[in-house]
Structures are given as C-alpha cells and as structure tokens.
Amino acid sequence: MHFFKHLIQALLVCVIAIAPASYAVAEATSKTASSASSKKHTNRVSAQYRVRSDSTRNMRPVKMHAHARKSRRMVDREMFDAYSGKSSQGLNLAIASTKALVMNQNTQEVIFGKNLDTPTPIASVTKLMTAMVVLDAKLNLNDEVSITDMDVDYLKGTSSRLPVGTTMTRGDLLNLALIASENRAASALATHYPGGKARFVQDMNAKAVSLGMLNTRFEDSTGLTSNNISTAMDLAKMVHAAYQYPLIRQITTTSDYDLYVNHRREPLHFHNTNALVRESGNSSWEIGLSKTGYISEAGRCLVMQATIAGEPLIMVLLDSVGKLTRIGDAKRIKKWMENHYSTLTSQRDDGIVLTGLSMSKSLADDAN
Numbered sequence: 001m002h003f004f005k006h007l008i009q010a011l012l013v014c015v016i017a018i019a020p021a022s023y024a025v026a027e028a029t030s031k032t033a034s035s036a037s038s039k040k041h042t043n044r045v046s047a048q049y050r051v052r053s054d055s056t057r058n059m060r061p062v063k064m065h066a067h068a069r070k071s072r073r074m075v076d077r078e079m080f081d082a083y084s085g086k087s088s089q090g091l092n093l094a095i096a097s098t099k100a101l102v103m104n105q106n107t108q109e110v111i112f113g114k115n116l117d118t119p120t121p122i123a124s125v126t127k128l129m130t131a132m133v134v135l136d137a138k139l140n141l142n143d144e145v146s147i148t149d150m151d152v153d154y155l156k157g158t159s160s161r162l163p164v165g166t167t168m169t170r171g172d173l174l175n176l177a178l179i180a181s182e183n184r185a186a187s188a189l190a191t192h193y194p195g196g197k198a199r200f201v202q203d204m205n206a207k208a209v210s211l212g213m214l215n216t217r218f219e220d221s222t223g224l225t226s227n228n229i230s231t232a233m234d235l236a237k238m239v240h241a242a243y244q245y246p247l248i249r250q251i252t253t254t255s256d257y258d259l260y261v262n263h264r265r266e267p268l269h270f271h272n273t274n275a276l277v278r279e280s281g282n283s284s285w286e287i288g289l290s291k292t293g294y295i296s297e298a299g300r301c302l303v304m305q306a307t308i309a310g311e312p313l314i315m316v317l318l319d320s321v322g323k324l325t326r327i328g329d330a331k332r333i334k335k336w337m338e339n340h341y342s343t344l345t346s347q348r349d350d351g352i353v354l355t356g357l358s359m360s361k362s363l364a365d366d367a368n
Contacts, residue, residue, distance in 0.1 A: 093336045095329050098299065098319035101232040102333055105240060105305065105312040112333070116233045119215055120318055123293030124181045124273075125235060125301050126223030128242045128252075131178055133203050133221075134170070134189050135245055141171035143192075150197075151187035156224050156295065160184045161268055166261050176259070178251045180270035181292060183222045190221035197221070211237050226297035232316045239303050239314050243289050252290045253277055274302065275327055285334070288312070292326075302326040308334050309341045 093112055099120055102112040110116070147166045162176075162184045173189050176182035190200035197220070204218040213234040219227040230238070242248050255278045258267040272278050273292040276285055286307040293301035299319035306313055315333060320326040 093333065095317070095332065096320060096325045097317040097329050099232045099316070100318065100329065101236050101314070101316040102337075103236050103314045103316075105243075105314050111313075111337075113232070117215065117231050119229045119231055121226040121295060121298035122223060122228055122230045122235065122318070123295045123298040123301050124183075124186075124223040125230075125238075125291050125293040125303055126218060126221065126228045127177050127181065127186050127293075128238055128248070128291050128303070129204050129207060129218060130186050130189060130221040131174060131248050131251075132242055132245065133200060133207055134174060134193070135247065136203075136207070137193065139170060139193075141169060141174065143170050144168065145170055145173065145188055145192040147184050147188050148191060150191050151184040153183055153187075153222075153224055158183055158224065162261070168259065168261060172259055174247075175251055175254070175257050176270060178248065178291065179254055179257045179272050181273045182270070183224060186222040187220075208234075208238075211241050213237055223293055223298075224295060226295060232318060235303055235316045235318075236314045239289060239305055239316070243305050249289050253280070253287055255280070274304075276304075276330060300326045302330060304330065306330075306334075308337045311337075311341070313337070 095112070095114055097114070099115040099118055100112065101110065101114070101116055103110050144167050147162050147164055149164055152164065153160070160183060162182065170189065170192070173182075173185040176185035177189060187197075190197045193200040193203075195202075200221055201218055204221070205216075208216045208218065213230065216230040216234045216238075217227065219225050252272075255272050257270045259270065260267045272290070274287075274290045276283070277287055277290050279285070280287055287304055288307065289303075289305040291303050299321065300323060301319070302315070302317045304315045306315065313333075315330060317326045317329050320329065
C-alpha cells in the first residue's frame with residue numbers, strides 16, 4: 001500500500017512537469033499555423049490587387065477633377081463662393097469656363113481669351129441670331145401666331161408651358177424666347193417665317209456670314225441641336241451685332257415677363273434665365289445685353305454686354321460645369337477688371353482724344 005502511494009505521487013510530479021512544455025509546444029504550433037494561414041491570405045489579397053507593370057505601361061495618368069469627387073451642388077458652391085479668380089501667381093484671371101473671351105466693345109481689344117477659335121455647340125445663345133433674323137425681316141410683331149406640333153421638342157424632349165394651340169403675338173414669342181429661353185417660342189418664330197423653317201435657317205447662316213462669323217453654323221432657331229456651333233470669337237461678333245438692336249437690348253435685360261394665355265385667369269410668369277439680370281436692380285451690374293444657354297453637349301453658356309470699370313465689355317463664357325460656374329466666372333471678371341484696370345485718357349498731336357484701358361499685367365500674353 002505504501003508502494004502504490006509513492007507511485008501515484010511520482011506520476012503526479014511527472015504530469016505537472018510535462019504539462020507546461022506540452023502547452024508551449026501546442027501554442028507554438030498554433031501560432032505557426034496561424035501565421036502561415038495569414039501569410040497565405042495576404043499573398044492572395046496582394047495578388048488580387050497587384051498592378052502588373054506590363055499592363056499599365058501604356059496607360060496615361062488620370063487627373064481626378066473636383067466634380068468627380070464631390071457632389072455637383074458642392075462644386076457649384078465652391079466655384080461660386082470660394083474661387084478667387086486668380087492663378088497661383090496671383091495676377092492672372094482664372095476662368096472655369098472651357099472657352100471664354102473678354103473684349104473691349106469700343107476698341108475690339110481682346111482682354112482675355114481662352115480657346116477662342118474652338119468650335120463648340122452654343123445651345124440657346126442661338127436665340128440672339130433668331131431675334132436678329134426676325135427683326136431684320138421687319139415682320140409685324142403684333143401679328144398673332146400659334147404654337148403648332150412642329151414646335152414641340154422631339155429631339156431633347158424638353159418641357160414647355162406653351163401647349164400646342166396656344167396663340168400669342170409675335171412680340172410675345174420674341175420676349176419669351178429671349179427672356180425665358182422658351183424653345184417653343186423660338187421654334188414658332190421660325191415656323192411662321194416667310195418660307196418656313198428652312199428659309200429661316202438659311203437666313204440665319206447668311207446673317208452669320210455677313211457678320212464675319214466664318215466658324216459658325218446654324219441648323220435650327222432654338223439651339224436644341226448640338227449642330228448649332230460657333231466659337232467664342234464669332235459669338236463676340238454676334239453679341240456686338242445684337243447690341244445694335246434696341247429691342248433686343250431691352251428684352252434681354254428684362255428680369256420678368258407675365259403673359260396671359262388661353263384665357264387663363266392668372267398670367268404665366270416667366271423670369272430671365274440669367275441670375276445677374278434678375279439681381280441687377282440690387283447690384284452694381286450694368287448689363288446691356290444677355291443670353292444664356294444649355295444643352296448637355298454645350299455645357300452652361302453665357303454671353304453678355306456689360307459696362308465694367310467704365311468701359312463697355314463683351315463677355316463670352318462657354319462650356320461651364322455646374323449651374324453657378326458661368327455666373328461665378330462673370331463675377332470674377334468684373335472683380336478682376338475693377339481691381340486691375342483704370343481708364344486711361346491721352347491726347348494725340350492732331351487733337352484727337354484717345355480713351356482706353358490700362359492694366360497692371362496683360363492677360364492677352366498669358367491667356368491659353
């Protein structure tokens with residue numbers, strides 16, 4: 001009995017001595033297996049996302065634009081409020097519009113140019129040419145005309161508050177086309193033109209040629225088609241020509257227009273598509289002519305004649321991203337002009353007084 005008691009004690013001592021070593025071996029084995037599994041998984045993930053040099057040899061670097069990283073609304077707000085309008089050098093005017101021009105209307109001096117001769121769709125800026133053709137034909141603006149099915153937009157599917165059958169004067173159509181950029185109104189002006197739409201478009205192109213707009217082509221009176229193309233330089237000529245029509249100046253700078261149609265008790269209210277015109281009564285803007293435009297192919301467009309720093313300027317802003325960018329560009333141009341330009345008057349030997357602009361740094365030298 002005494003023998004068995006000593007044997008059991010010896011066995012317990014052996015178990016206690018061996019257990020820690022066995023646990024250490026098991027733990028080490030477990031860690032080794034876990035490490036191998038983790039390494040295998042890591043290698044698999046790395047292989048899945050590894051970039052092969054042979055497959056990227058011919059790839060070009062991609063620049064991530066702001067509008068691809070942020071919502072459209074945030075981009076609009078950033079460009080409208082925070083964009084200083086200066087380059088990194090601090091002196092040059094920075095414009096977000098893809099094509100742009102600022103011209104002294106009196107001297108024809110191009111103060112700022114960006115992709116001046118690049119043809120681009122011009123959207124509803126087209127309607128300035130539409131108005132000139134109508135007025136050149138000396139048609140009676142008090143004649144009543146109707147919206148027909150020919151004036152419905154089956155190309156883009158845009159909506160309108162002028163149902164087929166709506167009757168109004170030609171003058172009303174002209175107001176709606178220029179103030180609210182009403183497409184059916186602009187179409188009806190061509191539909192009820194002597195010779196119809198085909199002759200109207202023909203006269204639009206003839207007018208463009210007469211103005212020296214050699215890089216311009218029109219295919220309709222609304223601008224809904226992307227085949228209505230022009231350049232910033234050509235549009236400056238068109239704005240200058242349209243400015244010579246007092247009625248176009250008056251209409252395009254009207255902020256709101258009310259129209260009674262189809263025996264409605266209340267008038268339809270239309271507002272100017274240019275926010276600067278709508279706000280001009282409470283701002284320092286002196287706008288003499290204005291027209292906006294938009295289709296997806298053209299981007300946001302704006303052309304204006306405005307007096308800034310005491311000088312009449314023509315501004316052309318094409319292919320802007322976001323609803324507020326073109327307005328922001330116009331405000332940056334105004335601010336830059338007021339800060340960097342001053343009226344310069346000199347007298348020649350023959351007694352003629354020359355009035356021009358002096359600037360701290362020439363933009364024409366740095367424009368792209």
